[in-house]
Amino acid sequence: MKTRRSLACLLFALSVASAGASAQVVVVVGAKSAISPMSKEQLTAAFMGKIAGIEPVDLLEDNPVREHFYAKDIGKSASQIKSHWAKLSFTGKGAPPKEYPSSAEVKKALAENLYAIGYIEKAAVDASVKIVYEGR
Amino acid sequence: MRSGMKMNSASWLLAATIGLTTISIQAQEKPAVEFSGSGFLTLAAGKILGGTRDNADTNPNYLGYKGPHFISDWAQGAVYENKGVQLAPDSRLGLQGSAIFSPNFSLTGQVVARGARDGKVDLEWLYGSYKVNNNLTLQIGRKRLPILYYSESQDVGVSYPWVHLPTDLYGWQVVNYNGANLMYRDQIENWSYTATAFAGAETNKDSGYQKMYNGKHSKTNVRWTNILGGELALSRDWFETRIGYFQNDAENGITGTSDYQAKYRQKIYTLGFVIDYGNWLIRNEYYVGDLSRVEEKDYAQIYAIGYRMGQWTPMLTYSNYQTRYKVGGPIYGYSHDGEERHDTRSVSLRYDLGSSSALKLQYDDYRDYSGPTFHAGGTVATGNARLITLSYDKVF
Numbered sequence: 001m002k003t004r005r006s007l008a009c010l011l012f013a014l015s016v017a018s019a020g021a022s023a024q025v026v027v028v029v030g031a032k033s034a035i036s037p038m039s040k041e042q043l044t045a046a047f048m049g050k051i052a053g054i055e056p057v058d059l060l061e062d063n064p065v066r067e068h069f070y071a072k073d074i075g076k077s078a079s080q081i082k083s084h085w086a087k088l089s090f091t092g093k094g095a096p097p098k099e100y101p102s103s104a105e106v107k108k109a110l111a112e113n114l115y116a117i118g119y120i121e122k123a124a125v126d127a128s129v130k131i132v133y134e135g136r
Numbered sequence: 137m138r139s140g141m142k143m144n145s146a147s148w149l150l151a152a153t154i155g156l157t158t159i160s161i162q163a164q165e166k167p168a169v170e171f172s173g174s175g176f177l178t179l180a181a182g183k184i185l186g187g188t189r190d191n192a193d194t195n196p197n198y199l200g201y202k203g204p205h206f207i208s209d210w211a212q213g214a215v216y217e218n219k220g221v222q223l224a225p226d227s228r229l230g231l232q233g234s235a236i237f238s239p240n241f242s243l244t245g246q247v248v249a250r251g252a253r254d255g256k257v258d259l260e261w262l263y264g265s266y267k268v269n270n271n272l273t274l275q276i277g278r279k280r281l282p283i284l285y286y287s288e289s290q291d292v293g294v295s296y297p298w299v300h301l302p303t304d305l306y307g308w309q310v311v312n313y314n315g316a317n318l319m320y321r322d323q324i325e326n327w328s329y330t331a332t333a334f335a336g337a338e339t340n341k342d343s344g345y346q347k348m349y350n351g352k353h354s355k356t357n358v359r360w361t362n363i364l365g366g367e368l369a370l371s372r373d374w375f376e377t378r379i380g381y382f383q384n385d386a387e388n389g390i391t392g393t394s395d396y397q398a399k400y401r402q403k404i405y406t407l408g409f410v411i412d413y414g415n416w417l418i419r420n421e422y423y424v425g426d427l428s429r430v431e432e433k434d435y436a437q438i439y440a441i442g443y444r445m446g447q448w449t450p451m452l453t454y455s456n457y458q459t460r461y462k463v464g465g466p467i468y469g470y471s472h473d474g475e476e477r478h479d480t481r482s483v484s485l486r487y488d489l490g491s492s493s494a495l496k497l498q499y500d501d502y503r504d505y506s507g508p509t510f511h512a513g514g515t516v517a518t519g520n521a522r523l524i525t526l527s528y529d530k531v532f
Binding site for chain 2: 083
């Protein structure tokens with residue numbers, strides 16, 4: 001019984017993970033933000049902390065939407081991103097993005113900070129945010 | 137004299153910090169202070185595989201180092217000697233803590249304990265950071281000198297592809313300074329740029345760099361004053377370039393005493409290119425040091441190319457260093473006699489373990505071409521050395 005339940009849980013977790021990994025990701029800002037739609041090049045610069053006045057926010061590291069976003073839209077591995085922020089954060093040149101556990105939390109952060117930019121599953125888009133980049 | 141210097145810089149730091157705190161408290165809306173902590177670790181093991189030993193017949197432990205020996209970090213006095221597997225030279229642990237008083241003001245401190253200094257804990261960074269607006273940041277306190285691309289993150293192994301940075305280029309008497317810097321960031325079209333200006337001073341008691349010239353057990357002070365410089369980093373997509381300049385008045389101590397030799401002015405010019413195109417990595421940096429009052433010019437460069445294959449990054453690196461002295465005329469000519477010249481060929485392999493840690497393996501072939509006066513004159517002459525190192529780097 002117990003084994004079967006664990007197996008069911010595992011299958012459920014896997015299906016959620018794969019659904020997350022294959023769902024389309026969009027890059028959003030708060031509905032009142034002045035940040036305008038951007039190119040892929042600008043998007044990469046923004047998430048590497050290179051654009052003054054734009055503060056990227058992240059989902060937690062094990063979140064499949066985050067993995068999907070960096071791999072498909074930014075085109076960099078998790079370790080490349082970590083190396084980049086390690087170079088900045090230990091040298092006083094920038095702090096890595098704040099991390100939030102869910103799309104709902106990301107949307108809340110974007111509503112509170114009009115300089116912030118984040119990524120969520122397209123299905124999670126609502127009136128509190130506007131899309132500045134359509135991811136893959 | 138020296139204790140006076142210390143008092144001055146310490147009280148200045150304190151005053152500056154209090155000043156910034158006051159600005160911040162006035163601007164603050166929420167009274168809560170947020171704290172954050174992070175750190176980095178490098179555990180490395182290395183072994184000399186061979187080479188030559190200078191003055192081997194007459195002095196087998198030349199300068200106190202059992203040769204052949206390999207210098208892995210000049211500033212910290214990190215040396216692999218010919219005595220089996222060693223953990224000390226490149227291993228270190230760093231801890232960083234920040235107190236964030238408001239979105240615009242924070243205080244950050246970083247301490248590093250390193251094997252090269254027998255585990256002694258050094259305060260490497262302690263600064264207040266005040267964000268004037270989205271473009272401009274003012275920082276006051278103790279920081280690393282932004283000499284070359286990786287100078288400030290030299291202790292953070294995860295931030296670069298090698299076990300240790302190319303030592304022909306990354307070798308300094310002084311790597312920290314107490315002072316202030318202004319950083320301005322903006323974009324022009326699709327180019328992002330960061331322009332930084334910095335000023336300050338530093339007294340290094342017991343310079344690791346000077347041990348390479350004066351002996352393992354020697355103690356020499358180095359004092360840099362009137363440090364004034366700037367750097368401009370420009371990036372777009374896969375391309376990044378930086379140019380840097382700084383000048384300072386340098387005084388090398390008289391070994392074993394608290395006195396200094398004559399002061400001289402040095403001017404340092406740097407240029408670098410960092411390319412991450414698809415899976416290709418190119419790291420290319422140039423350095424020219426003009427120490428005209430002591431009739432010396434230094435040249436160093438690095439050429440490195442690597443290719444990312446998933447978690448693996450193999451890399452080939454060549455670096456060299458050459459000092460030229462003025463001989464007889466107004467032009468810096470070539471005088472092999474007193475010349476310090478060396479180069480290094482390195483093969484390295486980085487393997488990413490998850491996102492925050494990496495294993496690296498590196499083979500260095502260091503060759504010493506310094507002139508005869510240099511070898512016989514009782515100053516640095518390491519001879520050739522071949523080194524293998526394995527490291528585990530982590531950030532947390």
